[in-house]
Amino acid sequence: MCDQDQFEHDRLEYEARGLVTRRQFGVLLGAGVSMMLPRVAGAVTVTQSDVSITTPDGTCDAFFVHPATGQSPAVLVWPDIFGLRPAFRQMGTRLAESGYAVLVVNPFYRVKKAPTAEQGGATPIDQVRPLAQGLNEATHMTDAKAFIAWLDQQKPVARGRKVGTQGYCMGGPMAFRTAAAVPDRVGAVASFHGGGLVTQAPNSPHLQAAATRAQFLVAIAENDDKRAPTEKDALRETFTKANLPAEIEVYAAAHGWCPPDSRVYNEPLAEKAWARLLALYAKALV
Structure with missing residues (x-):
């Protein structure tokens, strides 16, 4: 997961195979450059803050x-190692336009306010790896409880509906x-090119998640699968x-293919993963 040398090798390989797609307009190469994602059919008007x-x-x-009116199921979004940035604001907005109350957090708030990666998804991994190394099971759990509790207090969040979370x-x-951490509230969990889902430790994330009643979507990058071929089976x-x-x-894509500012962004497969996410939430957040 997020190994700089391996990442560069994989990026070049996937570019050579034509599996990295960057549109001429709307690609975010730095943290402050605007971008575009495919428009949501029937998008609702949203309010953001x-x-x-x-x-x-x-x-x-x-x-x-x-959504600007009514109450909607809540979704908690955990960004990748590059943190909260324009790309994830766009992704959160797009999800809200599909009918969800979305909270995208800065997981590195203990050290630095967002943006935490100067060049967004193009930031060298070594510059942000120390931030990720400061997090652990305890911070994951305490943060999750605090963020879900905050969502439950917000007026736009539908009462009695399960919460979704994606990372x-x-x-x-x-x-x-x-x-x-909040098994009575979470009804759906999605992971996209997630790293460290399966470990040999008794507190492995996949074992902890299996003790809940949630529904799951796990989208695995092809190069991650090659390095850990038994993880999907576990x-x-x-x-x-x-x-x-x-x-x-x-997915026949490289680690990091979903965020549109990623150097290995693959729009067709990112859209497939996005469609599967919406299908999961439609059936699970009831």
Whole structure:
């Protein structure tokens, strides 16, 4: 997960194979450059704001966006190692336009306010890896509880509806552990090119998630699967044994293919993953 040398090797390979797609307009190469994502059919009008959330360890800066009217199911979004930035604000807004109240957090708030990666998804991994290394199971759990509790207090959030959570890269284990931290609230969990979902430790994220009643979507990058070919099997076996619905698929894309500012962004496969996410939330957030 997020190994700089391996990342560069894979990026060049996937570019050579034509599996990296960057449109001429709308590609975010830096943290401050605007971008475009495919428009949402029937998009609703949304309201957005920067918010501050009190946690046991301080104050987290986050982005909250939701339909302008009514109440909607809530979704907690955990960004990848490059953190809260324009790309994830766009992704959160797009999800809100599909009918959800979306909170995108800065997981590195203990150290630095967003943006935490100067060049967005083009930032060298070595510059942001220390931020990720400062997080662990305890921070995942306490943050998840604080963020879900905050969402439950917001007027745009539908009462009595399950909450969804999704994570990218290092955010995958965070999403899994969110379900474990608040099992009575989380109904759907999605991981996109998540790293560290399966470990040999008794507190492995996949084992903790399997103790919940959530439904799962796990989208695995092809190069991650090559490096850990048994992980998908462990996930399937664990979720099947727990009798939990789980869609687990390996995508013919490189680690990081979903955020549009990624150097390995693959729009067709990112759109496929996005469609599967919406299908999961439609059936699980009831």
